[in-house]
Each structure stands twice: as C-alpha cells, then as structure tokens.
Amino acid sequence: xxxxxxxYVRDGDVVVIEGFTHLISFAAGHEIIRxxxxxxxxxxxxxxxxxxxxxxxxxxxxxxxxxxxxPGVGSLHAFRRAVEGQxxxxxxxxxxxxxxxxxxxxxxxxxxxxxxxAGTDLPRANPRIKSVTCPYTGEELATVPALNxxxxxxxxxxxxxxxxxxxxxxxxxxxxxxxxxxxxxxxxEELVDERVVRSDPNRTLIPATIVSAVVVEPWxxxxxxxQGYYDRDNEFYIGWDTISRESAVLSDYxxxxxxxxxxxxEYMQKQPRLAERxxxxxxxxxxxxxxx
Amino acid sequence: xxxxxxxxxxxxxxxxxxxxxxxxxxCNLARRTHAPNLVLIYESGAVGATPSRxxxxxxxxxxxxxxxxxxxxxxxxxxxxxxxxxxxxxxxGAQVDRHGNINTTVIGPYARPKxxxxxxxxxxxxxxxxxxxxxxxKLSPRAFPERVDFLTSPGQRVAKVITDKGVLERDEAxxxxxxxxxxxxxxxxxxxxxxxWKLESRARLNQLDPPTTTELHLLREVLDPQRLYLKS
Numbered sequence: 001x002x003x004x005x006x007x008y009v010r011d012g013d014v015v016v017i018e019g020f021t022h023l024i025s026f027a028a029g030h031e032i033i034r035x036x037x038x039x040x041x042x043x044x045x046x047x048x049x050x051x052x053x054x055x056x057x058x059x060x061x062x063x064x065x066x067x068x069x070x071p072g073v074g075s076l077h078a079f080r081r082a083v084e085g086q087x088x089x090x091x092x093x094x095x096x097x098x099x100x101x102x103x104x105x106x107x108x109x110x111x112x113x114x115x116x117x118a119g120t121d122l123p124r125a126n127p128r129i130k131s132v133t134c135p136y137t138g139e140e141l142a143t144v145p146a147l148n149x150x151x152x153x154x155x156x157x158x159x160x161x162x163x164x165x166x167x168x169x170x171x172x173x174x175x176x177x178x179x180x181x182x183x184x185x186x187x188x189e190e191l192v193d194e195r196v197v198r199s200d201p202n203r204t205l206i207p208a209t210i211v212s213a214v215v216v217e218p219w220x221x222x223x224x225x226x227q228g229y230y231d232r233d234n235e236f237y238i239g240w241d242t243i244s245r246e247s248a249v250l251s252d253y254x255x256x257x258x259x260x261x262x263x264x265x266e267y268m269q270k271q272p273r274l275a276e277r278x279x280x281x282x283x284x285x286x287x288x289x290x291x292x
Numbered sequence: 293x294x295x296x297x298x299x300x301x302x303x304x305x306x307x308x309x310x311x312x313x314x315x316x317x318x319c320n321l322a323r324r325t326h327a328p329n330l331v332l333i334y335e336s337g338a339v340g341a342t343p344s345r346x347x348x349x350x351x352x353x354x355x356x357x358x359x360x361x362x363x364x365x366x367x368x369x370x371x372x373x374x375x376x377x378x379x380x381x382x383x384x385g386a387q388v389d390r391h392g393n394i395n396t397t398v399i400g401p402y403a404r405p406k407x408x409x410x411x412x413x414x415x416x417x418x419x420x421x422x423x424x425x426x427x428x429x430k431l432s433p434r435a436f437p438e439r440v441d442f443l444t445s446p447g448q449r450v451a452k453v454i455t456d457k458g459v460l461e462r463d464e465a466x467x468x469x470x471x472x473x474x475x476x477x478x479x480x481x482x483x484x485x486x487x488x489w490k491l492e493s494r495a496r497l498n499q500l501d502p503p504t505t506t507e508l509h510l511l512r513e514v515l516d517p518q519r520l521y522l523k524s
Contacts, residue, residue, distance in 0.1 A: 020336050020365060021351020045365075046413075069410030071349035072312050076410075083408045092397075094412035095335060096369040103366055115374055116417050119446035125402045169356045170336050171364040227353050234348045283357050 001187070001220075001263060004213040005031045008183045012061075013150040014041040016181065017050060019224060020172030021071065021232065025155040025187045026050050027220035027264045033057040034259060043147060045098045045173065049223065049240050052076040053258070055088060056250050062089040064147070066098045073237055077244040092126050097144045102173045104146035105180025113141040152181035154206060155221045157228060159186050160194040163211030166203040169227030175205045183212040189229050191216045199290075217264050222274065230278040293475055295321060295511060295522070296503040297454050298382070298428055307331045308380045309373070309418055310341075312350045313521050314428050315382035320346075320515055321507065333372060335414045337363045346516055369414070373421045381422030381449075383415050384429050387440045390468050390489045392447025394419065394427065395440035402442060412444050419445035427453040431486025438489040458483045459500065463492070473498035 009015060009032055017025050029050040032040075036059075042051050043064040048071075054060055056078035068079050082088035093101065096116055104112035113132060123129040123142075130143050154174045159165040165186045167174060178184045186206060191214070197204060223233035244250050261267045268274065298318035302308060304327040310319050320343070323330045332341045336351040340360025347354055356362055363371070372378055385394035386409050396415055400406030419425055427450055429435055452472070453460040458480075459473035471483055471493040484491045503511075516522045 021349050022336075022353070065411065067410050067413030068408075071351070073348075075408075080408045084405060086404070092411055094416040095365065095414040096373070096417040099366050099369050114369075114417075116420060118420065119443065119448070120412075120416050121397070121402075121443040122412065122416060125397070125442070168362075169353065170338065170351050170362060172337070173365050175364060176366060225353055227356055231353060232349065232351075237348070280353075 001027055001031045001215045001217055004185050004215050005035055008151050008185055008212055009035075009037055010150070011037055012039045013037075014043060016043045016149040016152040016177050018044060018152065018172055018174050018177040019155055019221070020045060020170055022170040022172065022224065023155040023167065023174065023221050023226060024048055024050055024224035025153050025220055026222060026224060027217045028153040028185065028187055029054055030258045030267070032059060033254065043149060045095055046071070047076060047079060049076070049237065052078045052240075052244055053254065055079055055082050056244070056247065057254055057258070060088060062091065064091045064093075066093045066095045070237060070240060073241050077241070078247070078250060081247065091128065092122070093129065093144060094122065097129065098147075099173055099176070101144045101147035102176035102180050104144070105148040106176040109146060111143045111145050113143050115141060117142045147180060149177070149181045151183040151185065152177045153185045153187065154178055155187045155224075155226070156206070157188065157226055158190040158192045158196070159188045159214050160192055160197050160208070161214065162194070162208035163206070163214045164194070164197045164204050164208045165206040165211065166197060166200070167205045168203060171205065178206045178210060184210050185213045185215060186211050187215045187217050187220045189218050189220070189226050219268050219275070220264050222278070225278075228280050230275070230280055233274070233278055293503060294428055294454055294456055296507050297459060297500060298426060299325065299507070301426055301452060301454070302327050302330055302380060305329045306379045307333060307377060309333050309335065309378045309382065309422055311382045311384065312347065313384070315384075316347060317511065317515055317521050318382075318428070321510055324510055324514070325507065333368070333378065335365065335368055337365055337368050339363065339372075346520055348520070369417060373417055376421065378418070378422045379424060381418040381425050383418060383425055383427050383445060385415070385427070385444070386435065388427055388429055388436055388453060389440045389447070390438055392425075392427065392450030392453065392462050392469055393440050393443050394445040394447065395442045396444045397442040399441055415445045419447070419449060422449065424451045425449045426451060429453065429455060431455045431457050431483060433486060433488040436487045455483070455486070457486065459498070461494070468492065470494055471497065473500050475500050476502045
C-alpha cells in the first residue's frame with residue numbers, strides 16, 4: 001500500500017475512493033493521510049467516514065459529492081466544520097448526477113444527460129449542472145460534466161496478480177469510477193490464481209488492462225465491509241459521531257489509529273477482537289455451469 | 293404510529309424505493325402483513341431485498357443476502373428510476389414546505405450555511421421519477437416552514453405527508469398540503485400548531501385507526517426489538 005500510494009497518488013490530484021457503504025478502502029485513505037498528501041480534490045457519492053478523516057487530516061482542498069452524512073447516524077462533523085467554517089470548497093450533485101458523471105467519464109464522453117433537477121435549487125448551487133435540448137425530441141435534459149479522476153482506488157474481494165478484479169454484493173459505481181480514471185489501484189482481501197478468475201468470468205468487474213497496481217490488504221475496508229469476508233462495523237459508525245464531534249478527540253483518533261500504525265496489519269493487531277466480532281458467516285451461491 | 297400509517301399506504305405488489313429508518317420499518321411491516329409481494333428496491337442496488345435484520349445503513353450486507361437481484365447504481369438510477377419502474381418513493385427532510393418541497397441541503401443561505409445538512413443523495417431524482425412520494429416527518433414549525441431554505445426535492449409528486457400527529461395530503465387544486473387525517477386522540481389544532489403556514493383541512497377528516505396488536509408485535513418484537521427507529 002505504501003508503494004502504491006507513493007507512486008500513484010500525488011499532491012493536487014483528483015482522487016476517488018469509491019464503494020457505496022460496501023468495499024470502501026479505509027486502508028488506502030489512511031495511507032494517504034500518513035503520507036501527508038495535500039490539496040486533493042476528493043470525489044465520492046457519499047464522503048463517508050473516510051473522507052471525514054481525510055478532511056480532518058488536512059488532505060482535502062475540495063470535495064465533490066452527493067450525500068455527506070454518517071448513514072443512519074447523523075452528520076459528518078469534520079465535513080460540517082469545514083463547510084460551515086468555509087475552509088473546504090464543495091461541488092455538489094445528487095447521486096444520479098454523480099453516477100452520470102462517472103458514466104460519462106468511463107465512456108470518455110464530455111458529459112451525460114439525465115432527466116433530473118427540474119424544479120430544484122441544485123443547478124443554482126452548482127453551475128456545472130447545465131441542460132441541453134434533445135436534437136430528436138426537443139426535450140430539455142439536464143447535463144453533468146464527465147468526471148475523470150487522476151486516480152481511483154477500489155476495494156474488492158479478490159483479484160489475480162495482474163489485477164483482474166472480482167466483486168460481488170453491492171457494486172456501487174466501482175466499475176464506472178475505475179474505467180473513468182487515469183490510474184487505478186485495486187485493494188483486495190485475497191490474491192487468487194488467474195484460474196479462479198477464469199472459472200467465473202461474469203464476476204469480474206474490473207479488468208487488468210485498466211489496473212495500475214494491486215494491493216493485498218485483508219480487512220482493508222474496515223469499518224466498511226466486504227460481503228462474504230466481514231460485516232460492516234456499525235458500532236464504529238455510531239461511535240464516530242462522538243469521536244468526530246470534537247476536533248481534539250478526532251485528532252487523538254488519527255494519532256492512535258492512523259499515524260500510530262504502519263499499515264493495516266498493525267491496525268488490526270491493535271484491535272484483536274475485531275475480526276472475531278465481524279467475521280462473515282457462510283451463505284454460498286449455487287454456482288453455474290459455464291460449459292458449452 | 294408513523295410506521296404503521298406508512299405501511300398501510302403500500303399496496304401489495306408495488307415497487308417501492310426504500311429509505312433508511314422509519315420507511316424501512318414501514319416497508320418490512322407491510323411485507324409481513326397485507327403486502328407480502330411488495331418489491332423493496334434500495335438505492336444501493338439491492339432489488340427484492342428481504343433483510344433478516346434491520347439495516348442501519350442503506351448499504352447493509354443483509355440487503356444483498358437472499359435478494360432477487362443486485363445491480364450497480366447506474367442501473368438503479370437509469371434502468372429502474374428514470375425508466376419509470378418505481379411506484380412509491382419514501383422521502384424525509386429537515387424542512388418540508390406548504391407545497392411538499394423538501395430541503396435536505398442547508399439551513400440558511402447556501403454559500404454561508406447556518407447548518408450544513410447531508411444534501412440530496414438520491415432524493416432529487418426520487419422526487420422527480422417515483423410515481424407517488426410519501427414523506428415521513430415529525431411536525432414542528434421549524435420542520436414545516438412556509439418555504440424551504442433550499443429546494444432539494446420538488447413536491448409535485450408528493451401524495452401524503454405522514455407526521456407524528458396526522459396525515460397531510462397534497463390538494464390538487466391549490467398544490468398546497470392540507471390536513472387529511474388525524475391519529476386517535478389528536479385534535480386538528482395540534483397539527484396546525486406544528487406547521488408554519490395556515491393549514492387548510494379537507495372537508496371530511498379521516499380518523500385513522502390505532503395500530504393493531506399484530507402490527508405492534510411485529511414492530512416491537514420482530515422488526516425493531518432494539519428500538520433503533522421506534523423511539524416512541
């Protein structure tokens with residue numbers, strides 16, 4: 001992880017760590033904090049705790065997002081402090097708008113059209129939301145610009161050494177974000193042989209051809225989760241409300257669990273009961289016949 | 293009571309875009325009572341979910357296990373929502389105004405917010421594309437101002453607002469929310485006190501039935517035994 005971040009994440013980059021609740025690479029976010037990256041434009045549908053931590057650590061110049069809360073809990077307090085204190089630039093869409101931005105970026109189109117935003121104040125808050133008249137029907141459609149990150153970091157269940165990456169469970173916009181990006185870092189729970197990938201090709205979401213680096217980092221998504229590996233740490237998400245409410249407490253958290261460890265393995269060693277509490281149960285699928 | 297009233301609004305076989313919290317409780321209650329064929333779609337991509345535990349987040353792994361389909365979010369918004377396949381959408385918000393417009397973005401001016409809220413998420417497009425919007429929100433003059441500070445989700449498809457004291461409906465002629473139903477033991481003046489504009493009433497107000505023992509049992513013992521969302 002150290003090498004991948006050192007090599008592929010630079011100051012001033014447009015950085016995407018995607019994953020909708022599922023498969024959020026906290027390990028990568030923590031490494032970016034440890035390496036003191038600055039002036040990043042952080043993009044995600046839901047900034048989640050990871051961007052709250054990166055904002056608090058001073059990595060972010062700007063945030064591009066569509067829903068900035070702690071799901072089911074309340075506010076992201078570092079984000080709120082930064083916006084209410086006007087120390088963070090923001091560019092705001094809806095979820096569909098962000099999905100559409102990644103879709104345009106992935107297809108290498110300049111923008112995407114969607115039927116959205118009529119009657120809302122969002123285009124006034126964000127002048128990059130515009131509209132276009134359909135040349136076939138005359139209908140006025142909303143447009144959002146393509147999002148092409150410098151680097152996208154995707155957590156996944158497994159990949160082979162080349163970076164053929166397989167994901168199951170909630171897929172978020174991982175595929176679009178990866179295809180839209182100039183560089184792609186894949187972080188996986190397990191490195192598998194290419195034969196494993198070839199045995200079930202429909203499960204491959206991201207092909208090796210677009211991957212810059214593969215990092216093997218078990219538990220790298222905690223407190224987010226990896227379906228079939230470990231559960232979401234809802235206790236941590238609820239507890240974050242207290243930690244993040246005071247910047248001094250948040251700073252202590254970063255000192256202990258981010259700056260105070262070298263890597264994810266040390267992070268897990270510090271919390272020996274975590275694995276036992278969150279380890280996933282068994283629920284195997286039936287399997288299919290790929291023969292012909 | 294809010295969860296029960298919301299559940300009764302759902303017809304069997306409908307396709308519902310589910311939010312977290314009370315709407316999620318309401319949908320799962322409806323599925324276990326009068327609407328076993330309700331199709332629950334979560335914006336995270338789980339279609340036909342049958343969660344075995346109450347999800348804290350909209351992306352809980354329990355939504356995936358045993359669901360009918362899991363798709364990416366581009367598919368959720370383009371192939372389901374924009375395609376017109378969603379019949380009912382649940383929304384909530386910090387502010388709901390007399391036209392049913394919702395604010396989940398900021399209190400105060402956008403550039404210098406007094407309170408920064410999470411933002412739209414999927415709410416703007418749900419309000420635009422779901423055939424019928426149900427809002428679930430507790431009454432208070434702050435939560436129901438005459439005009440929202442920021443219009444995140446337009447109100448034209450709002451069918452009902454389910455509050456903690458009664459139900460408001462959108463009057464087609466005026467476009468305004470009007471009082472349509474009262475919970476047991478609640479007086480219309482109590483509802484009016486929780487709304488920041490002069491609330492009109494339907495000529496005949498519905499008196500809503502209290503929760504049945506089955507509904508209460510399911511909510512309290514089966515769906516939310518830890519009282520994550522059932523506060524009252």
